[in-house]
Amino acid sequence: QVQLVESGGGLVHTGGSLTLSCTVSGRTFSGYTISWFRQAPGKEREFVFAINWSSGSTRYKDFVKGRFTISRDTARNTVYLQMNSLNPEDTAAYYCAAGRSWLATGVNEYDYWGQGTQVTVSA
Secondary structure: OOOEEEEEEEEOOOOOOOOEEEEEEEEOOOOOEEEEEEEOOOOEEEEEEEEEOOOOOOOOOOHHOOEEEEEEOOOOOOOEEEEOOOOOOOOOEEEEEEOOOOOOOOHHHOOOEEEOOOEEEEE
16 A cells, blocks of 8 residues: 655645655655645645656756755665755645656646645744
8 A cells, every 4th residue: 555644744834844754665766756735725735846766867947946955764664855945835735646757736746645734934
């Protein structure tokens, strides 16, 4: 049974930092893309950051440039999203997902999803 389990969300003030974790299990993810998405209330789920499980290559949306970083620890089966300089616009439920296409940014292109973790940034 494939599982993706997110953790690390919480409430922070503007300018604060959080590190989200996504622990994967149930299959080998060699060659898979592990991505973070987020969904704010009333909005569609959007792609944030991706990492190739095997190579460690990354790509991201411009709105996180210079503020968020992604990494993975294959020994711990975990992908991390380090978020700095948070602002209220970053408030959302954050989800990790696994898929086989490196260029995938659409929710329908991912095979597995976690349950999400809430990030709330107060002004």
